[in-house]
Amino acid sequence: MVKQLMITGFGGQGVVLAGRIVGQAAAIGDALESTFVQSYGPESRGGACSAQVTIADGPIYFPYIKHPDILVCMSQSGYDKYRALLKPDGTLILEQDLVKPVGGQDHFAIPCTRFAEELGNKMMANIIMIGFLAAITEAVSLDAVRATVLSSVPKGTEEKNLKAFERGWDYALATLKGRRNKAAGRIGVVA
Amino acid sequence: MPEPLKIVLFLCNWGPHAAYQALQDRSADIPSEIKMIRIPCSGRISKALLFKPFEMGADGVLLLGCRSGTCRYGTGTSAAEENTADTRRIMALIGLGGERLELATFLPDEPEALLTFLQSFADRIRQMGQSPITRRTRPIAEDTAAGDLPTTPEAIVAAHDVFACQDCGKCTSACSLALAGKSYSPRFMAAEIIAGRADAAAVRNAVNSCLTCGICYERCPSAVNFPEFIKSMRIYYHDREVAAAPAHGGFFQSMMRAMTSPTLAPQRWRQLPDTIRTRSRGPVLFFGGCAPYFDIFFNKFLGVRTHHILEDSLRLLNFFDVEPALLENERCCGHDLLWSGDRDNFLRLARLNAEAIAASGAEELITACPECCHTLEVEYARHGVTLPLKITHMHAFLEREIDKGAVAFKPLEGCATFQDACRQSRFSGQAALPRKLLAPLYGNTPGGLVDAEAPSICCGNSAWIGCDADSKAMQVQRLEKARRSGSTTMITACPKCQIHLRCAMEDVVRAKQLKMELVDLTSLIAKTIHWE
Numbered sequence: 001m002v003k004q005l006m007i008t009g010f011g012g013q014g015v016v017l018a019g020r021i022v023g024q025a026a027a028i029g030d031a032l033e034s035t036f037v038q039s040y041g042p043e044s045r046g047g048a049c050s051a052q053v054t055i056a057d058g059p060i061y062f063p064y065i066k067h068p069d070i071l072v073c074m075s076q077s078g079y080d081k082y083r084a085l086l087k088p089d090g091t092l093i094l095e096q097d098l099v100k101p102v103g104g105q106d107h108f109a110i111p112c113t114r115f116a117e118e119l120g121n122k123m124m125a126n127i128i129m130i131g132f133l134a135a136i137t138e139a140v141s142l143d144a145v146r147a148t149v150l151s152s153v154p155k156g157t158e159e160k161n162l163k164a165f166e167r168g169w170d171y172a173l174a175t176l177k178g179r180r181n182k183a184a185g186r187i188g189v190v191a
Numbered sequence: 192m193p194e195p196l197k198i199v200l201f202l203c204n205w206g207p208h209a210a211y212q213a214l215q216d217r218s219a220d221i222p223s224e225i226k227m228i229r230i231p232c233s234g235r236i237s238k239a240l241l242f243k244p245f246e247m248g249a250d251g252v253l254l255l256g257c258r259s260g261t262c263r264y265g266t267g268t269s270a271a272e273e274n275t276a277d278t279r280r281i282m283a284l285i286g287l288g289g290e291r292l293e294l295a296t297f298l299p300d301e302p303e304a305l306l307t308f309l310q311s312f313a314d315r316i317r318q319m320g321q322s323p324i325t326r327r328t329r330p331i332a333e334d335t336a337a338g339d340l341p342t343t344p345e346a347i348v349a350a351h352d353v354f355a356c357q358d359c360g361k362c363t364s365a366c367s368l369a370l371a372g373k374s375y376s377p378r379f380m381a382a383e384i385i386a387g388r389a390d391a392a393a394v395r396n397a398v399n400s401c402l403t404c405g406i407c408y409e410r411c412p413s414a415v416n417f418p419e420f421i422k423s424m425r426i427y428y429h430d431r432e433v434a435a436a437p438a439h440g441g442f443f444q445s446m447m448r449a450m451t452s453p454t455l456a457p458q459r460w461r462q463l464p465d466t467i468r469t470r471s472r473g474p475v476l477f478f479g480g481c482a483p484y485f486d487i488f489f490n491k492f493l494g495v496r497t498h499h500i501l502e503d504s505l506r507l508l509n510f511f512d513v514e515p516a517l518l519e520n521e522r523c524c525g526h527d528l529l530w531s532g533d534r535d536n537f538l539r540l541a542r543l544n545a546e547a548i549a550a551s552g553a554e555e556l557i558t559a560c561p562e563c564c565h566t567l568e569v570e571y572a573r574h575g576v577t578l579p580l581k582i583t584h585m586h587a588f589l590e591r592e593i594d595k596g597a598v599a600f601k602p603l604e605g606c607a608t609f610q611d612a613c614r615q616s617r618f619s620g621q622a623a624l625p626r627k628l629l630a631p632l633y634g635n636t637p638g639g640l641v642d643a644e645a646p647s648i649c650c651g652n653s654a655w656i657g658c659d660a661d662s663k664a665m666q667v668q669r670l671e672k673a674r675r676s677g678s679t680t681m682i683t684a685c686p687k688c689q690i691h692l693r694c695a696m697e698d699v700v701r702a703k704q705l706k707m708e709l710v711d712l713t714s715l716i717a718k719t720i721h722w723e
Contacts, residue, residue: 110596174595177512178722188601188721189506 002056003139006068008078011049014126015074019051021130021148022140026055029144035063048077055139070137072129073099093133108136108175115167124164131168196224196316198251199244203233206257209299219306222313234267238488239440241278241292246445248326251291251316258296268296273491280487285446286456288319323454341423344389351420353381355413362407362417367649368400371665375400377407377417398424399435400657403530404649405617422530429532437531438658444531446484447523451539456520459483467505470514476553477505477515480560481523482686493693497686503717504559504585510720511592515557518547526562529570530654541576549579559585559713561615561685585713586624600632601719607633608678609643612685613653616646625684625712632719642676650688666695670705680708682715
């Protein structure tokens with residue numbers, strides 16, 4: 001099993017931290033192998049930046065990702081730049097309010113920045129996204145990623161971040177449930 | 192030896208009485224179980240009177256009237272037909288069996304047919320046996336530990352600290368009844384009771400008329416909990432058997448008292464549509480409430496369909512992949528008995544319900560009725576009945592699920608206003624909850640939801656008591672206000688608001704100025720929600 005995950009967004013959205021948490025959760029929590037490559041520099045002052053995480057159950061020989069299995073886009077520029085690289089059967093996850101997808105491509109979306117603002121701090125958008133992508137892709141286990149979130153965020157903000165994480169996780173479960181029910185023809189309550 | 196069977200025969204003075212007399216004159220073999228009560232007209236025997244004998248221990252009830260077309264008063268027979276049909280349906284639903292009640296009509300010269308009919312009915316009751324409703328006269332206070340509740344007016348005043356009343360009059364200026372034009376003052380009532388005049392008829396009537404909506408408590412600077420005070424006073428009056436007669440002839444109180452019988456097995460879930468998925472056991476239990484009974488009782492006038500709220504709730508639970516369990520023999524929660532002062536029977540219901548709920552093994556109970564929710568959550572505990580699970584209102588469940596996201600709502604047209612349920616908005620302090628649910632329904636159309644910021648006035652009644660011209664005036668005011676604000680729809684949160692406001696819309700003179708669409712919030716969500 002090899003899963004290649006790419007997270008893109010603006011510098012400052014917490015893209016790099018999100019990548020590190022997912023990779024660390026896989027390596028320490030789930031006892032898998034993982035590598036983590038971050039591109040920063042001018043990007044961290046704003047502009048498209050990315051984090052590349054590879055998760056595997058055996059040794060990883062090359063950490064750079066050309067064609068990801070999972071692409072997470074938290075900004076329009078990140079989406080524009082990387083969307084062509086996604087594998088044909090890969091999973092595309094978007095920040096619903098910040099990315100306008102080109103029609104036709106199947107994807108999952110979550111308004112994580114709006115949710116973070118509702119929870120009191122838009123810096124937590126990345127934690128919400130981690131919850132969402134973990135539940136959608138099942139790349140890492142719930143316990144592992146939750147424990148890693150708790151150990152990675154600044155002291156004193158654990159409770160808030162846990163709430164943010166669960167917001168994303170619940171939203172993902174609701175999304176999956178909605179897709180399941182829709183596929184079974186149960187679109188509304190009366191229909 | 193089993194008790195002898197009892198059949199109450201309501202016998203119209205006119206046609207059938209002559210036939211009955213002919214039978215008596217020749218000492219015909221009238222079944223000994225039949226106790227005859229002579230009445231002026233079969234049409235005057237309301238649903239409440241038809242049901243009352245069962246509450247009091249009868250095993251069968253007969254109503255005999257004049258053959259259609261021969262009624263002395265014209266409409267007696269047709270009224271009797273409607274009353275009997277409705278009561279029979281309710282009796283079937285409550286698990287008593289509709290066959291225990293029968294209406295028949297006879298001409299004066301039909302004694303033979305009458306005798307055959309009486310004998311065959313008595314045979315039927317003998318076959319059905321004793322009614323499952325057992326009448327208990329012993330007060331429950333003897334076997335309860337809750338004997339520490341105040342029982343005298345002085346103790347009640349002290350327990351609720353009514354002395355704190357500063358006589359400022361904010362209660363009167365906010366009271367829904369006073370605003371509707373009734374000469375009514377909570378502080379005056381409090382002063383009279385403090386002064387030791389609790390037993391005066393005027394005070395008793397005032398206590399009875401209170402809507403217990405809780406607006407006065409909201410406004411009171413001394414935080415005198417007036418609704419709780421009224422509740423205790425009603426228990427005091429009820430215990431001394433001087434409580435005023437409830438509305439609708441006391442039908443609902445009768446029915447709820449009948450449900451305190453452990454041997455009765457109500458079947459309110461019998462007619463659930465097949466598309467609704469439920470299971471016999473599970474972590475989530477859905478508690479329906481009395482809506483199905485209300486619908487039958489009021490169908491003639493109001494065309495209410497409050498049981499749709501229950502069905503829509505179940506469908507919404509299904510929509511979110513929750514298959515709830517139902518209590519097979521669910522009983523009334525007891526709210527109306529408690530608020531009309533009958534604490535003993537409330538406790539009997541509470542204990543039976545608590546037993547059934549505990550046996551269900553569920554972890555969470557969801558109900559769409561604000562009265563059930565408040566009663567199960569707060570009043571049961573207050574009266575020493577503990578429930579081993581979490582009580583959730585349907586709205587709270589919906590908020591939780593909708594918050595998780597991935598759902599959207601079909602846009603609604605027109606403009607609507609919201610009618611608060613007193614037990615939700617004021618008693619449970621949840622006024623914000625329905626408004627939060629309403630926001631996405633109407634949020635995108637400017638002016639979609641009007642005049643709904645602050646909790647609205649009362650729907651005009653509570654616990655089926657004290658309905659009068661003033662409560663009707665209040666309902667008319669409420670609807671006129673809603674119409675003036677330009678709303679075409681009124682969204683409600685309690686089945687009783689639906690019934691009371693629909694009743695006001697029946698007004699023969701003003702109907703045109705009052706009619707508007709009434710829809711329950713849960714049903715509205717069920718109608719519009721879909722997966723994104």
